[in-house]
Amino acid sequence: xxxxxxxxxxxxxxxLMTRYHDISCALERALSQQHDLGISEFETLDLLVTSPCDKxxxxxxxxxxxxxxxxxxxxxxxxxxxxLVTRAMCSNDRRAVTVAPTEAGRRLHAEAxxxxxxxxxxxxxxxxxQA
Amino acid sequence: xxxxxxxxxxxxxxxLMTRYHDISCALERALSQQHDLGISEFETLDLLVTSPCDKxxxxxxxxxxxxxxxxxxxxxxxxxxxxLVTRAMCSNDRRAVTVAPTEAGRRLHAEAxxxxxxxxxxxxxxxxxQA
DNA sequence: AGACATTACATGCGTGCACATTTATTGTCT
DNA sequence: AGACAATAAATGTGCACGCATGTAATGTCT
Numbered sequence: 484x485x486x487x488x489x490x491x492x493x494x495x496x497x498x499l500m501t502r503y504h505d506i507s508c509a510l511e512r513a514l515s516q517q518h519d520l521g522i523s524e525f526e527t528l529d530l531l532v533t534s535p536c537d538k539x540x541x542x543x544x545x546x547x548x549x550x551x552x553x554x555x556x557x558x559x560x561x562x563x564x565x566x567l568v569t570r571a572m573c574s575n576d577r578r579a580v581t582v583a584p585t586e587a588g589r590r591l592h593a594e595a596x597x598x599x600x601x602x603x604x605x606x607x608x609x610x611x612x613q614a
Numbered sequence: 615x616x617x618x619x620x621x622x623x624x625x626x627x628x629x630l631m632t633r634y635h636d637i638s639c640a641l642e643r644a645l646s647q648q649h650d651l652g653i654s655e656f657e658t659l660d661l662l663v664t665s666p667c668d669k670x671x672x673x674x675x676x677x678x679x680x681x682x683x684x685x686x687x688x689x690x691x692x693x694x695x696x697x698l699v700t701r702a703m704c705s706n707d708r709r710a711v712t713v714a715p716t717e718a719g720r721r722l723h724a725e726a727x728x729x730x731x732x733x734x735x736x737x738x739x740x741x742x743x744q745a
Numbered sequence: 746a747g748a749c750a751t752t753a754c755a756t757g758c759g760t761g762c763a764c765a766t767t768t769a770t771t772g773t774c775t
Numbered sequence: 776a777g778a779c780a781a782t783a784a785a786t787g788t789g790c791a792c793g794c795a796t797g798t799a800a801t802g803t804c805t
Contacts, residue, residue, distance in 0.1 A: 489731065489734070489735065492731075492734045492735065492738060492741055493731070493734060495741040495742070496637065496734055496741060499630070499633060499634055499637070499741065500634070500638075500680060501680070502630060503630055503631070503634040504680040506627065506630070507631075521791085523791085523792095540753090541753075541754070542752090542753070542754090549631055549632065549635040550792085551792070551793055551794080552753085552754075552755095552793095553754090553755075553756080553792080553793070553794080553795095554791070554792050554793070556754060556755060556756090557755090557791075557792085558791090560755090576752090576753090576800085576801075577799090577800055577801080578751095578752060578753045578754075578799075578800045578801060579752090579753065579754090579800095580753075580754065600620065600623075600624070603620070603623045603624060603627055604620065604623065607623060610623055610626040610627060610630065611626070652760095652761085654761085671783090672783080672784065673782095673783070673784085681762085682762065682763055682764085683763095683783090683784075683785090684762075684763075684764085684784090684785080684786080684787095685761065685762050685763075687784065687785060687786085688761080688762090688785095689761090691785090707770080707771075707783085708769080708770060708771085709769065709770045709771070709782065709783040709784070710770095710782095710783060710784080711783080711784065711785095746805105747804105747805090748803100748804090748805090749802105749803085749804085750801105750802090750803085750804100751800100751801080751802080751803100752799100752800085752801075752802095753798100753799085753800080753801100754797105754798085754799085754800105755796100755797080755798075755799100756795105756796080756797070756798095757794105757795090757796080757797095758793105758794090758795090758796100759792105759793095759794090759795105760791105760792085760793085760794105761790105761791090761792080761793105762789105762790085762791085762792095763788105763789095763790090763791105764787105764788090764789090764790105765786100765787085765788085766785100766786080766787075766788100767784100767785080767786070767787090768783100768784085768785075768786090769782100769783085769784085769785100770781100770782080770783080770784105771780105771781085771782075771783100772779100772780090772781080772782100773778100773779085773780085773781100774777105774778085774779080774780100775776105775777090775778085775779105
């Protein structure tokens with residue numbers, strides 16, 4: 484395969500990088516300053532709170548996140564330490580650990596979600612120019 | 615401003631995150647395994663080699679990269695230690711430092727660029743569905 | 746029951762990053 | 776000329792991440 488030097492593809496990758504970094508930096512900054520939440524922490528909380536189930540397995544969470552298994556483990560640990568989620572061993576399959584948001588977690592998520600949405604809205608242009 | 619809960623915007627952000635992570639992980643893996651270069655290192659080398667000028671200031675590089683000033687400093691330091699770039703104080707403005715690729719740096723870039731392009735090509739679908 | 750592979754999560758280690766601080770140079774104001 | 780603010784880059788610290796590995800529980804095969 485000759486691998487045509489696709490300059491346009493490279494340019495699109497650059498655009499993607501720029502958009503991703505701009506938005507994620509803005510999110511990180513806003514969530515961190517206003518709610519003391521990192522992006523990964525908000526994302527985890529968001530998945531837990533918006534899920535139809537009241538608890539989820541760690542590996543279910545992981546499937547929906549862009550985080551390594553160990554990073555997720557630590558993220559959940561941080562959230563647990565702050566009393567935002569609870570971890571519990573599953574009785575059916577005792578290898579598994581379930582994670583559930585606490586009331587405090589739901590409250591904080593309710594506070595942080597508008598901030599998240601506002602940042603996304605500020606960057607509407609960057610997001611709308613996608614397919 | 616009522617901040618309509620824009621689900622679609624959120625969905626687009628999710629797509630952007632997924633695309634970014636998929637591609638950057640693939641790039642990182644390929645460049646790292648085949649050429650012992652991290653993404654930031656390749657990006658830096660790429661900017662230097664493809665620039666019309668033979669040398670650039672660190673702050674010029676930074677303007678084109680998504681890296682903090684200190685992270686860029688370390689990246690350049692790593693490249694310099696491997697003999698891929700040279701750093702030199704600017705004689706006109708002695709605060710500034712210029713960075714230039716060495717012959718070895720140009721050679722390694724020539725080797726790595728096809729790998730970079732190949733990964734981008736593999737992910738053509740993810741990139742083409744942008745505007 | 747005993748051995749083995751698999752799955753789920755935790756931990757140690759090295760690395761990269763952001764933030765704050767430090768050092769050095771320049772330009773300006775008096 | 777001396778003082779001061781601004782700028783460019785380097786450095787130090789602390790945190791989050793990925794990878795490799797460790798630990799524990801489960802299921803399977805004999």
